[in-house]
Amino acid sequence: MHAYRAWDPARAEEIMGPLLALEGPLLPILHALQGEFGHVPEAAVPMVAARLNLTRAEVHGVVSFYHDFRAAPAGRHVLRVCQAEACQSMGATRQFADLLAQLGLDAGGTTPDGRLTVEPIYCLGLCATAPAALLDGEPHGRLDAGRLSELAAAA
Numbered sequence: 001m002h003a004y005r006a007w008d009p010a011r012a013e014e015i016m017g018p019l020l021a022l023e024g025p026l027l028p029i030l031h032a033l034q035g036e037f038g039h040v041p042e043a044a045v046p047m048v049a050a051r052l053n054l055t056r057a058e059v060h061g062v063v064s065f066y067h068d069f070r071a072a073p074a075g076r077h078v079l080r081v082c083q084a085e086a087c088q089s090m091g092a093t094r095q096f097a098d099l100l101a102q103l104g105l106d107a108g109g110t111t112p113d114g115r116l117t118v119e120p121i122y123c124l125g126l127c128a129t130a131p132a133a134l135l136d137g138e139p140h141g142r143l144d145a146g147r148l149s150e151l152a153a154a155a
Contacts, residue, residue, distance in 0.1 A: 004038030004073060011036065012044055016051055026052060026062060030069055038073035067121065075110040075117040077155035080134040081148065084123035092131035095145050096120060099152060116155045 005011065015032045019025045029048055034040050040063050049059045063069045081087075081096045096107075100118060103111060110117040126132035129141025135151050143151075 005036055007037055007041045007043060009043065009047065012047060016048070020051060026054070026059070027066075030059075030063060034069060039070040042071065067119070072110075075114050075155075077115060077136050078117045078119065078134075079152055079155060080119045080121040080124075082122070082124045082126065082130070082132045083120045084127075086127035087124075087131040090130040091145075092143075095131060095143065095148050098145055099148055102149065103152065116152060118152065 012033060015036055016029050019029045019032060022028055026048070029052075030040055033044050033048075037044075045059045045063065046056050048054070049056045052059075063071070081099070082092055083096065096118075100107060100109070103109075103116070103118065105111065105118055108117070108119050121134065124132050124134060124139060126139055126141050131143045131148075132139060132141045133143055133148065133151065134140070135155060140147070140151060
């Protein structure tokens with residue numbers, strides 16, 4: 001379970017300060033901001049761009065390219081269901097679609113109560129136990145539709 005701060009530009013500047021000296025600081029800064037605020041707020045994009053002498057488009061491109069970055073806070077729990085080839089071959093695509101339908105969500109969506117975010121992920125390295133998922137970073141393998149629903153309900 002996560003407790004994130006509300007967006008605070010002064011706090012964002014504090015977070016960025018020591019990271020600016022790194023070689024290639026963009027990713028560490030974005031990870032640190034997301035760690036603090038639960039996502040990379042839209043207001044952070046021009047701030048980061050200005051500090052790194054990048055365009056807003058460049059920063060936005062990185063945020064939108066990497067699946068780990070969020071534009072909005074995740075739920076209190078995050079269920080990531082593998083969609084890579086080994087898991088697909090064992091039914092993960094159908095299980096994922098069925099779970100999303102059951103919860104009334106789109107991929108990456110969060111339940112209305114803010115309890116659970118369900119996301120696709122592309123390869124957990126758990127191919128021998130496909131289909132697999134992560135619930136709050138904890139791996140679960142050999143899932144079937146029932147076990148996947150149980151994971152979602154338990155979150």
